[in-house]
Amino acid sequence: MPRPLSTISDDQLAAAEARFNSLVLPHLDRMLGFAKRRTPSPSDAEDAVQEACVRAWTAFGDLRDDTKTRAWLYRILRGVLSDAGEKLARRSALVSMTRLDDVQEDLLASHTDSVFAEVASRIDSEQLSEALGLIPHDFAVAVELHDIDGFKYHEIADIVDVPLGTVMSRIARGRRLLAATIASNRKLWALGVSSSPNKVIQFATRGPA
Amino acid sequence: MSDIRLNISDVDFAHDEETREARHELLASFLGAFVDNELPPETRSQIDAHLTGCARCRRELDVHRALRDRLGNEPVPAASTALRSRIAMGIKNAAPPTFAPEPSVDVQVTPRRNATTRIWIGVVTAAVLSLGALFLVAPWRAPRTSVVTAQSAPLFGAILADYRRVMAGNLPGRAGDLEAVRAAVPFTFAPLSSGSLRLLGAWTASIADEPAVVLEYRFNDRIILQYFVSDVLLFQSASVRASLIRSGSVSVTDGAEGMLSWAEPEYGTLLVGNIAPEKFAALRDASRKP
Numbered sequence: 001m002p003r004p005l006s007t008i009s010d011d012q013l014a015a016a017e018a019r020f021n022s023l024v025l026p027h028l029d030r031m032l033g034f035a036k037r038r039t040p041s042p043s044d045a046e047d048a049v050q051e052a053c054v055r056a057w058t059a060f061g062d063l064r065d066d067t068k069t070r071a072w073l074y075r076i077l078r079g080v081l082s083d084a085g086e087k088l089a090r091r092s093a094l095v096s097m098t099r100l101d102d103v104q105e106d107l108l109a110s111h112t113d114s115v116f117a118e119v120a121s122r123i124d125s126e127q128l129s130e131a132l133g134l135i136p137h138d139f140a141v142a143v144e145l146h147d148i149d150g151f152k153y154h155e156i157a158d159i160v161d162v163p164l165g166t167v168m169s170r171i172a173r174g175r176r177l178l179a180a181t182i183a184s185n186r187k188l189w190a191l192g193v194s195s196s197p198n199k200v201i202q203f204a205t206r207g208p209a
Numbered sequence: 210m211s212d213i214r215l216n217i218s219d220v221d222f223a224h225d226e227e228t229r230e231a232r233h234e235l236l237a238s239f240l241g242a243f244v245d246n247e248l249p250p251e252t253r254s255q256i257d258a259h260l261t262g263c264a265r266c267r268r269e270l271d272v273h274r275a276l277r278d279r280l281g282n283e284p285v286p287a288a289s290t291a292l293r294s295r296i297a298m299g300i301k302n303a304a305p306p307t308f309a310p311e312p313s314v315d316v317q318v319t320p321r322r323n324a325t326t327r328i329w330i331g332v333v334t335a336a337v338l339s340l341g342a343l344f345l346v347a348p349w350r351a352p353r354t355s356v357v358t359a360q361s362a363p364l365f366g367a368i369l370a371d372y373r374r375v376m377a378g379n380l381p382g383r384a385g386d387l388e389a390v391r392a393a394v395p396f397t398f399a400p401l402s403s404g405s406l407r408l409l410g411a412w413t414a415s416i417a418d419e420p421a422v423v424l425e426y427r428f429n430d431r432i433i434l435q436y437f438v439s440d441v442l443l444f445q446s447a448s449v450r451a452s453l454i455r456s457g458s459v460s461v462t463d464g465a466e467g468m469l470s471w472a473e474p475e476y477g478t479l480l481v482g483n484i485a486p487e488k489f490a491a492l493r494d495a496s497r498k499p
Binding site: 013016017020025026028029030031032033036046049050051053054057058059060061116117120121123125128143144146147148149150152153168169171172175176178179 | 237238239240241242245247269271272273274275276277278279280281283284285286287288289292293295296299300303304305306307308463464465466483
């Protein structure tokens with residue numbers, strides 16, 4: 001039977017709070033970045049991070065290994081975002097994966113090796129966020145957790161609760177789809193036009209992942 | 210490294226077009242993990258061999274690298290003071306966490322042992338207790354890990370911000386500028402000289418309103434930056450001083466970025482990049498070897 005912390009002294013409670021702050025607060029910025037990419041507005045992202053921190057505090061006794069704090073926090077944050085309906089908020093329309101596969105094939109069939117690297121290096125954060133929003137949710141999450149947030153594959157498997165092989169395939173497929181999305185939209189971006197599927201490009205529409 | 214292994218024995222001796230394509234698809238599915246260094250050596254070797262003869266996979270590898278590098282440079286938003294206050298307030302108002310009780314010790318009655326066994330147990334117990342006491346009082350016992358964060362050590366926050374700003378754009382310097390850069394700062398410094406590092410650029414910067422030098426190295430397929438700052442700046446933070454005294458260096462990890470800092474006789478220096486601090490330590494140690 002768990003022993004409530006409230007039955008121990010104020011000093012012990014203060015020590016737990018200090019330990020919580022030292023372990024959790026350094027990750028707030030990245031958690032906010034992750035939440036911002038999955039919510040319609042910055043205030044929604046802040047609400048999600050706040051809720052995740054409160055849930056983390058309440059469940060702090062479950063954290064057995066301090067070195068796994070960050071993955072543990074992201075797992076909680078994903079739960080909060082899922083409860084808030086992140087998929088519906090951000091991914092009401094997805095581009096056709098078949099269409100993207102075709103674009104990807106064209107990309108790889110070309111013999112200009114350096115072109116895509118140059119395109120990728122030049123797109124701005126807003127365009128990148130748009131492109132991530134156009135690929136299926138699970139693939140985007142795996143790619144972001146690895147490439148932006150710096151998690152290893154085994155940590156991502158733990159956060160999203162899927163086998164390691166699934167993480168590997170989601171990252172590989174996610175990057176392919178992302179590359180194709182960027183390649184498809186770069187001319188529009190160059191003209192300063194948003195690539196939002198609701199505004200400009202109407203590929204086939206899918207429901208939430 | 211992850212336990213992801215490739216088994217291509219079934220298709221190794223493929224001759225028909227369809228099976229060759231299946232083999233290619235199988236190998237292509239590992240390219241992301243290959244770029245991310247998540248494969249065991251034997252699988253990497255198989256893919257290396259395939260890449261030699263497959264231009265399509267080499268192009269796909271470039272796509273993976275380009276995206277990973279671009280996403281890795283995505284700026285991280287800063288949580289506002291207001292958000293931090295809201296979180297602190299939310300925690301104050303939330304139910305306190307619960308912790309599992311310490312495991313209880315079961316006392317079991319065991320049969321009496323003979324005299325010889327009791328003596329041996331006494332000797333071993335005394336030795337263990339003596340060793341334990343030695344560890345408790347010995348000055349060289351393992352130090353407690355000190356926590357250095359971008360918040361507790363502003364220098365690290367400032368350098369991390371500068372690193373991210375620089376990496377988000379075109380890199381500013383050339384290695385040929387090194388001598389001009391040397392003349393611009395009030396301390397002498399020496400670049401790292403490891404065989405796995407290649408100096409690509411040098412420039413000056415302002416960190417915490419003081420002149421600093423930045424060297425850019427290529428390390429495999431990544432770029433790492435080395436900052437040189439005055440020792441006054443390095444020793445400013447209490448948490449940094451504590452870590453330097455305890456372990457001779459300071460390691461900080463923030464998401465994908467790792468940092469390692471240490472003090473040289475005339476200056477402080479800090480390596481930063483999408484690399485674990487332990488790898489930086491290995492590069493530093495390799496550079497110190499004659």
